[in-house]
């Protein structure tokens with residue numbers, strides 16, 4: 082299901098289990114945030130098609146963290162540049178802190194995973210699995226999770242000004 086969040090931002094939600102995916106269309110860049118699970122590849126592809134986009138039209142992919150339900154669709158986008166935290170992905174992807182898209186502010190939010198990030202674009206916060214709607218937060222009982230780091234990340238997010246929350250799961 083496709084929801085328009087703003088005139089250049091869309092949300093994709095899927096039939097099968099997997100993360101939400103967000104599209105930000107900038108002047109000369111199409112950016113995806115997360116790619117959902119392998120099961121949702123056909124639906125993601127057809128959702129993009131219905132917005133007039135082929136997978137090759139996606140230039141940049143940002144992964145909020147290294148969990149399979151967010152990274153499962155990456156094989157659709159072999160032409161894209163992938164950005165994420167080195168703390169989750171090592172040298173495999175480009176360092177998110179070196180991304181040259183000034184409209185995006187990257188916030189390190191470890192806790193759910195070591196290299197979790199949130200992305201602020203205008204008044205929209207893309208929060209991965211750090212925070213969800215209705216004040217719920219990501220699990221901290223997984224390998225790589227850290228409850229104390231999560232507490233610090235939540236404090237950090239309280240200082241961020243945003244109007245629209247776009248988390249990795251759930252509906253608003």
Ligand SMILES: [Zn+2]
Pocket residue numbers: 146148193210
């Ligand atoms: Zn996760």
